[in-house]
Amino acid sequence: MPVYRSALLRFADDGRALYDEDGLLAIGPDALGRQRVLAAGAWQALAPQFAGEPVVHLPGRIIAPGFVDMHIHFPQTDVIGSPADGLLPWLENYTFPHESRFADPAYGAQVASFFIDELLRNGVTTALIFATSHPASVDALMAEAQRRQMRLITGKVLQDRHSPDGVRDETVQSLVDTEALIQRWHGVDRLGYAITPRFAPTSTPEQLRGAGELAARYPAVWIQSHVAENLDEIRWARELFPASRSYLGVYDDFGLMRERAVYAHCIHFDDEDRALMKRTGATAAVSPTSNLFLGSGFFDYAGADRVGFGYGLASDVGGGTSFSPFKTMMAAYYVGREGQTKQGLSLSPQQLWWQHTAGAARALGLAGVVGNLQPGCEADFVVLNPQATPLLARKTGQARNLEELLFALIVLGDDRVVQETVISQAKYALGA
Structure with missing residues (x-):
């Protein structure tokens, strides 16, 4: 002992x-x-x-x-530090071309080993992670995490439209692959699966509907995606889903809002969005280095606390600029000071540290387990x-x-x- x-x-x-x-x-x-x-x-x-x-x-x-990292992209390990004018150009010019390489299982395994080394070097012991649209990328990361005895959650990205060749998947097969991966990996040792639409604009209604049906069929798995990060992205989502009340409402309309649903960014919300997060038990992955790097905006801590929905910190590598939780906590402090009221919000050191450990674990539904x-x-x-x-x-x-x-x-x-x-x-x- x-x-x-x-x-x-x-x-x-x-x-x-x-x-x-x-x-x-x-x-x-x-x-x-x-x-x-x-x-x-x-x-x-x-x-x-x-x-x-x-x-x-x-x-x-x-x-x-x-430390617990609530949102990070393992295929973007080599995308970190790439210059871009904003989110959408960054995806087009850097992220999608690099992610296409993960069709090769050997390449995915090599990056997975380096990625987990980097997590551990920075003190991150639990993470909710995006893979790519290739099932082999999930297998590579899960196998490496299992070898290290890590508690890790990941999922195959769903993106069947508005995506280039090499990363775009096919609607029916993407859902078949997702269910097979759930059955292969979820609950094995310390591993968990997350149903992972990339973000609403890159999925057809049919794919989102199928994802929601899988979420209902497997209530113990997680859901992860992006929402309300960038104003151009929000306009695009509203054009594609005009019947939904808001960008966040798209996910609710397809059965993707519940406990263990984690949405990255959640910057441009109104109080109805915040109330929907609280009512459904969904939580936010706050990604301050990414938001500052891409000029996306500031997470509204005061608004989240006023309405009472859960959140925790995330690196969001490779849009985020560091694997280090210390850098993420420092950026969150900047966001609190600059992005709130005229007086600013001074997040205490204890609050910042809690957001990256026990608070993030609670937001993942893992309170008392990790963090x-x-x-x-x-x-x-x-x-x-x-x-x-x-x-x-x-x-x-x-x-x-x-x-x-x-x-x-x-x-x-x-x-x-x-x-x-x-x-x-x-x-x-x-x-x-």
């Missing part, structure tokens, strides 16, 4: 950060042999329960929950080095409280802060 001693960060159910400067984390197997948190808290209070157990002592380090280190949670965590760089060491050394410590890590941190990522006792040593 591994027992770790270091500073320990976790979260209460209400989102408050719980922090022990001298903490204990005990890990052990459950009835299925999966590693879970047995105890977490202050060393002085818990250590007598584990007398005689070997202790991994990590002085000067922080054990924290593994936290409370007893019963799966044992995915990171070992952080708050002295990873000279400037960070100088700043964290002056922190007078938890808020200052976490904010210093958010502002100055990157992948070098992640010393080790641990997934079910499999350790990935990363930084110094």
Whole structure:
């Protein structure tokens, strides 16, 4: 039974950060042999329960929950950092040509290995991921995640119109392939499947209707897509689906709004859209680096909180500009300051961190499973080095409280802060 001693960060159910400067984390197997948190808290209070157990002592380090990325595209690993005038030109000139290469299973397997290495290097232990329209891309990513024992959710993209050769699929076959992939992968080890229309304009009504029927037939799987990211995209969606109340309403009309439905961006909403999210249990994947990079707009935190629908943070690589949760949290802070009221919204360090861990897990329907280190949670965590760089060491050394410590890590941190990522006792040593 591994027992770790270091500073320990976790979260209460209400989102408050719980922090022990001298903490204990005990890990052990459950009835299925999966590693879970047995105890977490202050060393002085818990250590007598584990007398005689070997202790991994990590002085000067922080054990924290593994990060949860609510929206990322594994086939866009090599698209990151590509210049574009906006979302639609970026898709046409970079994304679609690159995704066409994933018809080759060997190529998909090679990218999947690198992609998961990059997630782990940045401390991401759970992710909701877009594959491509090729079933082989799903198989490649699922197989690699299974080998690493990761909790990962992905799905074959559905796009049967307004897409170039090489990525456009065929309506009936796309739905047959989706069901076959659900049956092959969903619920296997720590893997989950997501029904994945790319976005409403690239699917025919027949494909969206079929996706909704699959969602009803398999209520335990996830749904993921994009919505209300870009004003040109919104106009296009309204032209293609004039009978729907709004762009988000298109998905509702086809049975794609429910719990475990995650929509990326959700920027240009009105209160009826927000009410629909809350009523159906759908949640938003907030993608601030992508939104800033593509000039799409700002997620309305105040509006989401006023109406009360769920959300969490996402990198959205390759429209997003970094795999690093620290960069994503920093961008979310910018969005709060610049994109809300005239006074701005100052998201606290605890709120930002919660959005990328326990809050994101809750938005995925995985509260108490991942994204936290409370007893019963799966044992995915990171070992952080708050002295990873000279400037960070100088700043964290002056922190007078938890808020200052976490904010210093958010502002100055990157992948070098992640010393080790641990997934079910499999350790990935990363930084110094």
